[in-house]
Amino acid sequence: MTAASTGGSAGGGGGTGRGSAPLIELSGYGFQYRAQSAPTLHDIDLSVHRGEKIAIVGASGSGKSTLVNVLNGLIPHHHRGTSTGTVRVLGRDPAAVPLVETAAVVGTVLQDTGSQFVALTVGEDIAFSLENQQVDPSEMPARIARAAQLAGIEDRLMDSPQDLSGGQKQRVAIAGVLVDDVEVLLLDEPLANLDPATGRAAVELLDTLHRDHGATIVLVEHRLEDVLHRDVDRIVLMADGRIVLDAPPDQVLASGALEEHGIRPPLHVTALAYAGAPVTASQRPSRSADVALTAQQITAVQDWVAAAPVAGEAPADGEALAPGAVRSDASGTAARTALDLDAVSCDLPVGPDRRRTVLEGISAAVRPGEMLGVLGSNGAGKSTLARVIAGFEEITGGRLRIGGVDAAGWSLAEHGERVGFVLQDPGQMLSRPQVSDEIALGLRARGVDEVEIARRTATVLEICGLSPFRSWPLAALSHGQRKRVTIAAVLALEPEVLILDEPTAGQDFAHYTEFMDFLRGLHATGTTVVLITHDMHLAVEYTDRVLVLSEGRLLADDDPARVLTDPALTARADLVVTGLYDLARRCGISDPHTLVRRFVAADRERRGARR
Amino acid sequence: MTSPLLGYLDRPGPLHTLSGVSKLVLVLAVVLGAAIGFDVRYLAVVGAGSLVLWAISRVPPRDLAVVLWLIALFMVLNNLGIFLFAPGYGTELFGTRHVLLDGPWRWDVTAEQLFYQLAVTLKYFAVLPSVLLFVATTRPPELASTLNRIGVPYRIAYAVSLALRYIPDVQREFRTISAAQQARGLDTSRAAPLRVRLRNLTSILMPLLLGTFDRIDAVSAAMELRGFGRGRKRTWLVRSPLRGRDAVVIAAAVVVVVVPLVLLGVNGGRFWNPFV
Numbered sequence: 051m052t053a054a055s056t057g058g059s060a061g062g063g064g065g066t067g068r069g070s071a072p073l074i075e076l077s078g079y080g081f082q083y084r085a086q087s088a089p090t091l092h093d094i095d096l097s098v099h100r101g102e103k104i105a106i107v108g109a110s111g112s113g114k115s116t117l118v119n120v121l122n123g124l125i126p127h128h129h130r131g132t133s134t135g136t137v138r139v140l141g142r143d144p145a146a147v148p149l150v151e152t153a154a155v156v157g158t159v160l161q162d163t164g165s166q167f168v169a170l171t172v173g174e175d176i177a178f179s180l181e182n183q184q185v186d187p188s189e190m191p192a193r194i195a196r197a198a199q200l201a202g203i204e205d206r207l208m209d210s211p212q213d214l215s216g217g218q219k220q221r222v223a224i225a226g227v228l229v230d231d232v233e234v235l236l237l238d239e240p241l242a243n244l245d246p247a248t249g250r251a252a253v254e255l256l257d258t259l260h261r262d263h264g265a266t267i268v269l270v271e272h273r274l275e276d277v278l279h280r281d282v283d284r285i286v287l288m289a290d291g292r293i294v295l296d297a298p299p300d301q302v303l304a305s306g307a308l309e310e311h312g313i314r315p316p317l318h319v320t321a322l323a324y325a326g327a328p329v330t331a332s333q334r335p336s337r338s339a340d341v342a343l344t345a346q347q348i349t350a351v352q353d354w355v356a357a358a359p360v361a362g363e364a365p366a367d368g369e370a371l372a373p374g375a376v377r378s379d380a381s382g383t384a385a386r387t388a389l390d391l392d393a394v395s396c397d398l399p400v401g402p403d404r405r406r407t408v409l410e411g412i413s414a415a416v417r418p419g420e421m422l423g424v425l426g427s428n429g430a431g432k433s434t435l436a437r438v439i440a441g442f443e444e445i446t447g448g449r450l451r452i453g454g455v456d457a458a459g460w461s462l463a464e465h466g467e468r469v470g471f472v473l474q475d476p477g478q479m480l481s482r483p484q485v486s487d488e489i490a491l492g493l494r495a496r497g498v499d500e501v502e503i504a505r506r507t508a509t510v511l512e513i514c515g516l517s518p519f520r521s522w523p524l525a526a527l528s529h530g531q532r533k534r535v536t537i538a539a540v541l542a543l544e545p546e547v548l549i550l551d552e553p554t555a556g557q558d559f560a561h562y563t564e565f566m567d568f569l570r571g572l573h574a575t576g577t578t579v580v581l582i583t584h585d586m587h588l589a590v591e592y593t594d595r596v597l598v599l600s601e602g603r604l605l606a607d608d609d610p611a612r613v614l615t616d617p618a619l620t621a622r623a624d625l626v627v628t629g630l631y632d633l634a635r636r637c638g639i640s641d642p643h644t645l646v647r648r649f650v651a652a653d654r655e656r657r658g659a660r661r
Numbered sequence: 662m663t664s665p666l667l668g669y670l671d672r673p674g675p676l677h678t679l680s681g682v683s684k685l686v687l688v689l690a691v692v693l694g695a696a697i698g699f700d701v702r703y704l705a706v707v708g709a710g711s712l713v714l715w716a717i718s719r720v721p722p723r724d725l726a727v728v729l730w731l732i733a734l735f736m737v738l739n740n741l742g743i744f745l746f747a748p749g750y751g752t753e754l755f756g757t758r759h760v761l762l763d764g765p766w767r768w769d770v771t772a773e774q775l776f777y778q779l780a781v782t783l784k785y786f787a788v789l790p791s792v793l794l795f796v797a798t799t800r801p802p803e804l805a806s807t808l809n810r811i812g813v814p815y816r817i818a819y820a821v822s823l824a825l826r827y828i829p830d831v832q833r834e835f836r837t838i839s840a841a842q843q844a845r846g847l848d849t850s851r852a853a854p855l856r857v858r859l860r861n862l863t864s865i866l867m868p869l870l871l872g873t874f875d876r877i878d879a880v881s882a883a884m885e886l887r888g889f890g891r892g893r894k895r896t897w898l899v900r901s902p903l904r905g906r907d908a909v910v911i912a913a914a915v916v917v918v919v920v921p922l923v924l925l926g927v928n929g930g931r932f933w934n935p936f937v
Binding site for chain 1: 800801823826829834837838840841842843844845846847848861863864865867868871872875879880881882883884885886887888889890891892894895896897898899
């Protein structure tokens with residue numbers, strides 16, 4: 051059991067500052083927003099010491115974003131409310147000093163850094179804080195260069211924000227904070243808008259800042275497996291506005307408390323639990339590649355995989371059809387395909403006179419009743435593909451057939467009758483105050499009679515589990531519920547194909563599971579579903595077949611499990627292989643695929659039993 | 662189209678390289694000069710100058726098409742309005758009456774009236790192209806620093822430049838929301854009756870507005886965290902120094918203001934009267 055003590059002080063800098071006073075200290079802290087009837091935070095005790103790296107995790111609504119705002123001083127300076135207990139940042143109460151004094155200690159990188167660019171070039175954006183401090187312009191370039199180098203964005207100083215990827219924009223935001231020599235770097239859901247490969251690069255960057263430059267880092271996330279790609283000193287688990295656990299990661303992972311509070315543990319940890327050989331803290335289970343597996347655990351996993359109910363059972367309902375069969379089908383009779391893309395290309399304007407090829411020569415067919423995934427990293431062209439199918443963008447080459455009919459020259463409304471496109475942000479689709487009005491909106495516009503409107507509204511409300519909310523104001527619904535309203539509104543038009551753009555982005559595990567199970571139910575009623583996602587595990591868990599895009603080209607059209615086991619392909623498409631593959635490899639399972647299938651089946655069984 | 666409605670256009674041209682300050686001084690001089698002077702000869706020269714500047718700026722009018730059409734529309738409406746409500750104003754001003762076309766009741770077309778309306782129209786040509794050009798050739802951060810340099814509080818200067826900066830983003834958002842609503846059957850094209858179109862437009866504007874408010878809140882929080890508004894002053898990374906050609910531009914600005922003042926004396930009033 052000597053390993054336990056090693057586990058406790060993991061992550062180099064962790065122990066150095068323990069003796070001195072903490073940088074941030076909260077004790078017995080509670081907070082209630084002025085507009086809300088109940089407190090959002092209760093009885094928070096938390097201290098952050100110099101040189102630590104802490105991950106705060108929690109489901110949506112657990113209060114973690116509010117905690118971020120307490121740490122950086124936006125509460126009480128920007129968001130008002132009443133608080134109890136004490137907060138000290140470098141020994142001072144943020145409420146008693148101007149916001150900038152707190153911000154000079156705790157540098158915050160907010161969510162969605164892309165929309166917060168305040169300048170026209172990277173260099174100017176990094177300089178923003180210096181300008182506000184009235185630093186002499188002649189001193190700025192050196193400081194900008196240093197911060198940009200720390201954040202790994204030094205070669206893009208003259209670029210404008212629209213030329214940067216999501217990951218690069220985040221680096222600019224980090225540099226904009228580092229330029230100030232802050233004590234603590236605080237990041238609110240830094241991975242939320244990044245694809246897994248970019249997310250890992252961000253985690254690596256933060257780790258370098260922590261280890262090589264002694265930065266104190268607090269990050270708030272619910273994508274724990276990605277966060278644990280590099281060591282953290284502590285995980286703080288929040289639920290219902292309280293801290294339920296504050297311990298080194300190894301202990302937290304072994305405790306089993308994560309799943310209970312809506313956070314998905316790393317997949318290999320769950321798999322070992324399913325196999326009946328759960329990890330212990332002393333095995334340092336953070337990463338699939340270096341967890342100290344025992345011989346007994348390896349045997350347990352092997353036995354568990356071998357004991358699968360039906361050998362080689364496919365992950366989803368459409369197991370009978372091999373992916374290749376679809377294409378040959380399509381060439382014969384186009385009428386049997388829901389979607390048929392033939393060498394589809396799309397150029398989009400990127401400036402006054404410039405156009406960029408976003409899609410090039412995409413050929414694929416989708417059968418009616420299929421659940422298809424479109425995989426790829428950010429910028430691979432996934433969203434554009436969806437927008438092309440939905441008629442939001444025009445095709446500049448090739449042919450698109452929907453339900454066997456050439457869609458050339460269709461209006462958006464005509465596309466909308468056959469293809470229901472659900473945008474990532476429900477806020478972009480909802481315009482009525484009330485749920486049932488929102489659903490009826492499209493039907494009224496199409497001149498459907500009131501009796502039929504009532505019938506269809508009732509049907510889709512039922513399918514989407516929204517019947518109890520039919521007369522609720524939309525503003526009172528949660529993000530997941532609002533998303534369902536957009537799906538209901540689109541389904542009411544009875545489209546042949548439903549396309550969802552990143553349906554689970556930013557949702558915690560509990561909501562993710564609930565939502566995906568709902569989609570599977572919808573698919574079971576015969577709706578053709580196309581999911582745009584960068585989440586590999588989602589594709590494996592829920593789809594029969596995936597299209598893999600990279601730089602606007604189609605790299606593969608295959609069974610998701612097969613795509614995942616092809617290292618060359620995943621590398622080219624910038625996808626991240628899940629921890630289950632490492633586990634399979636380390637347990638000597640020759641076909642990692644079988645372990646993945648066993649896992650998905652067990653996962654589903656477990657969830658079914660819980661309901 | 663994702664090109665901006667109004668805002669900085671990143672196309673290298675001679676006007677882009679001038680300092681924001683000298684350009685702003687010139688624009689203010691043109692606005693002031695056109696406000697003082699009603700001399701058609703002066704307005705014609707300034708209007709022609711504006712158009713020449715536009716030509717050498719290499720900003721294609723197509724890029725600002727929407728704004729130009731709106732201005733043209735206002736110009737026509739303004740002219741019609743003047744003629745409708747004050748068809749005899751020209752005669753009043755110039756003291757003569759040369760009827761060119763005998764209209765019903767008081768709406769006779771007189772040379773004096775046409776001459777007066779020509780002066781009004783020329784004001785559009787003198788002022789608006791230069792204002793648009795200034796906005797199109799000055800990068801928003803520089804615009805903010807320029808406004809600040811001539812005494813506008815930096816908070817207001819920054820608000821103006823940020824608003825211009827976010828126009829393309831809001832446009833992109835508008836396009837997506839509009840496409841999503843059209844796909845649901847909400848027609849906002851000319852095919853739908855005006856009443857339906859307006860109602861459908863509100864279904865696009867509501868999400869756009871709510872989204873914009875959220876964004877403003879997030880951006881203002883982000884800016885506050887980075888120390889915006891902490892002091893009464895701030896410095897600016899980009900502040901292009903004044904060079905030789907900037908001096909030329911500022912000299913031109915002085916001329917643009919002085920000439921109408923001189924003309925006031927020469928003409929014995931705001932108008933140049935060719936009818937006597």
